[in-house]
Amino acid sequence: MSVIQVRPATLRDAKAIAEIHVAASQDAYKALLPAAALDAMSVQKRQAFWREAIDLCEPQVIVAHLDNKIMGFAGFDRSRDKGTPATTGEVWALFASPEHWDKGVGLALWDATRDGLQEEGCTKATLWCYLRNERALRFFELAGFKRELGSARTTEVGGSRIEEIRLHRSLV
Template identity: 35%
Template structure:
């Protein structure tokens, strides 16, 4: 496995990981019809736009021995109003192919992402995770992330779900 910055030509592979991971990770949280309708081609266009934007976030990909994208992360300065974007980075996404779960690829990608955030001068990192995503919450907590008490309600696929904000000190 290797980790590198994503290129525009990785957009389709990142989109496939995004869709397949959502279908597996959120199957008990979101309607099956919504998950089945997720479209890799539509997500490819979104990721290509992100990867070519002048103010693009940083996107890392973890690739297997054959160069195939197995997981990705996306991070940037905090986008909300309640945390300082000069000192707080946001881990906006971290997804892996379901067959890669439990292999260490997610841990390696999370570590690389937090190292890059710290190297960029951020002192704190934050992320949002669905309250019902027990696997995701265990994953982040095992890496030292903790909920900070902030909760937002978001509608996705016709369901209103709570998202919990987790934070981690990058200086520790």
């Protein structure tokens, strides 16, 4: 029986990461964001972003794979939020290909992300999530994250205003 493996991403993984990012976003956000914004998502632009991230290690990028087929990815690093201590890490992104949802990919990625943040000396992890993204909120809450009261903010995506909230959890 094959087991989901997680490893650091390489530049060769950037296209697969971009394809998963676009497909998962288009599926997960179809009830949240305007269709035009989702349709405008570009694998080419995402690939350029993720190539640069992998090249600069900012954020650190990992991939989950089974028999060398990439099923999902995560990006993590120190928190980008102003005023947070250096011991606060952030999950910048965690996406599984829609065909692999509910198959353990997210958990494998979260476990590796948590380990990576701990190796960097982080004692707390945060992330931002769309408030109406029930699937993601449920996943992260099952992983021990709690909603941070008073952190809700509104951001503009594709001409629509959408609320997001910060979640946090201890890593110790």
